[in-house]
Amino acid sequence: MNIIKLDAINSTNDYLKKLLQRQFVENFTIVTAENQTNGRGQMGSQWNVEEGKNLTFSVLVKDLLLEINHIFHLNVAVAVSIVEALSFLEIKDLAIKWPNDILAEGKKIGGILIENSIKSDGEIFSIVGIGLNINQKNFGDLPKASSLAVLKNKEFDKSEILTSILQNLGRNISMIMNKNTDPIWKKYHSVLYKNGIPMPFENAQNEKFMGIIQGVSQTGKLQVKLEDNLVQSFEIKEVKMLY
Known part of the structure; x- marks a missing residue:
């Protein structure tokens, strides 16, 4: 697993996309940034973070999705992997708000942005961008935002959380490759925000x-x-x- 660590970048997703245009990039290459100046969420929304406080990273996933209608399997695997990693930290009321927000105690603590590129031969490249609020405590005029530090009143080791997310993601991606997606979807629906309400x-x-x-x-x-x-x-x- 190749990890590229950056101090500051406009977007880890954009950095990985440009790297792919210039050279061969190993599958599951990860780009992390201490400060992301132009992070994006779903539908072009901004994702602003305090420098050094949170996790902002992107993962290249290829040789996984063979059909365009299977793309959302990856979204589900990523969201579930984050929830599984955070559950070991005893974060309460973890939920996945469709399509790609991570909530805890009803507040947004993270988001996912997956950008897919389909090559002329049908191969699908996916760049998985993840932003997770870890140690940031001030969210200004965003009353629905929170972080692990706010929820638990203590600071967390970002590298340990990153490692845990990647371990869970590796396992869940293996399940997709083995066409064993039912357990992932079951977990996804069990924590789907407001499901049945x-x-x-x-x-x-x-x-x-x-x-x-x-x-x-x-x-x-x-x-x-x-x-x-x-x-x-x-x-x-x-x-x-x-x-």
Whole structure:
């Protein structure tokens, strides 16, 4: 496992993408940064961190996904790997908020951004970007954000948490390669935020409605039971949870 450690970079995902354009990069190469100046979340949102306080890293995954409709298996494996690593730290109420947020006690402590590239021969390269709030305590005007240090009132060793996440990720990726994805999906749904609980949503037309999450499909669509008892599937840009 090749680890590239950087002091500061605009984005570890972008750094890894540019490296791939210039040279051969070993599978599971990891890029970490103490300070990421232009981190991104889902749909272009910013991910701002205090220098040296948190984990910001990217992992190259290739030779894993053979079909485009299997891409969300990787999202599930990454999210579950983070939850498994943090559960050993006795972090309470860990949850995965669809599609890619990590929550604890109802607050956002981490996010995942996976960027996939499909080559002309059909090979899929995935760059897995992970941001996890570890020792940062001030989040300004972000009342829904938190960190491990805030939740547990102590500081954590970032390198130990990184190692644990990568170990879990390696195991879960092996399960995908062996086509044994059911246990990963079962774990994912067991910690899926608000699964089976009535809650408000807003669609792309800014219309609010009530629904009950039924789960996530194999292709990553959120399945919501509506007031007429019909189950509708939503893409990432089609709906957001109001919480």
